Amino acid sequence: MGTGIRKVCIVGASGKLGRYMVGQALERGYEVVGVCRERSVPKLAEFADRITIVPGQTDDRAVIAEAVAGCDGVLTVLVPWGVRQYSSGTAQAVLDHAEPEARLIFSCGWHITRDGKDAYSWAFRTTLKVASWLGKALRAVEIDDQVEACRRIFASDKRWTVVRGSSLEEGESQGLPVWSRHVGDPVLASDKTRRVDFALFMVEALTDDTLVQEAPAIVGRLSASALAHAA
Numbered sequence: 001m002g003t004g005i006r007k008v009c010i011v012g013a014s015g016k017l018g019r020y021m022v023g024q025a026l027e028r029g030y031e032v033v034g035v036c037r038e039r040s041v042p043k044l045a046e047f048a049d050r051i052t053i054v055p056g057q058t059d060d061r062a063v064i065a066e067a068v069a070g071c072d073g074v075l076t077v078l079v080p081w082g083v084r085q086y087s088s089g090t091a092q093a094v095l096d097h098a099e100p101e102a103r104l105i106f107s108c109g110w111h112i113t114r115d116g117k118d119a120y121s122w123a124f125r126t127t128l129k130v131a132s133w134l135g136k137a138l139r140a141v142e143i144d145d146q147v148e149a150c151r152r153i154f155a156s157d158k159r160w161t162v163v164r165g166s167s168l169e170e171g172e173s174q175g176l177p178v179w180s181r182h183v184g185d186p187v188l189a190s191d192k193t194r195r196v197d198f199a200l201f202m203v204e205a206l207t208d209d210t211l212v213q214e215a216p217a218i219v220g221r222l223s224a225s226a227l228a229h230a231a
């Protein structure tokens, strides 16, 4: 078991990333509390006898307060669904209710920038602009609110890490992804990480104090750019 971590809460436990994290947290011997929407509880059936499930919306402050109580770490899948400040509501609830010294790990994508020094390709910026506009017009996703969620996390003095995922793919684990502070750094050029390894990075971050108040952008350790960098 990792230093100081005994019990963790996984917010958004029923999604693909969430379920990988549940499995990996259990493998490490952590006691796990999972939060997911009521309708998604059956997606956690394989873990049902080994974890505590708190059903509810992840931006419901009472749900989060109950779930994070006594947890040494909170792993939060930040998602911008709908046009109702879902991401920022979720992040704020976790920041406000987690134990003061808890490790708080949040997921997001490369589009989040902490210091404005990330260098994005024209294609990336255009796709993001279109997706943001379309998502809002259809009232399906609110990418700006994920940006607001991260702004609040970055401004917090808590023991947070914001893990910025590249494009994701399924497949067997390749091991712990490599990371860099800025998108545009050559090591990240391949822009591909296995989803299971995104989860691994989040769970490992719980016990890696060098990542406190960092926003690592990650890429698969066997991706071409990571291998070229290692060589």
Ligand SMILES: NC(=O)c1ccc[n+]([C@@H]2O[C@H](COP(=O)([O-])OP(=O)(O)OC[C@H]3O[C@@H](n4cnc5c(N)ncnc54)[C@H](OP(=O)(O)O)[C@@H]3O)[C@@H](O)[C@H]2O)c1
Pocket (backbone or CB within 6 Å): 011, 012, 013, 014, 015, 016, 017, 018, 036, 037, 039, 040, 043, 077, 078, 079, 081, 082, 107, 108, 109, 110, 164, 165, 166, 167, 168, 195
């Ligand atoms: N997908 C990518 O290519 C990609 C790339 C980079 C970073 N990321 C980041 O990776 C993380 C996980 O994203 P993912 O795309 O891989 O998906 P995921 O792991 O399947 O997670 C999706 C989450 O959103 C919830 N959800 C779905 N529809 C919802 C709704 N209408 N209202 C409220 N919650 C809803 C799901 O809960 P239910 O189980 O209840 O449906 C689940 O917790 C996110 O932080 C994302 O920003 C993703």
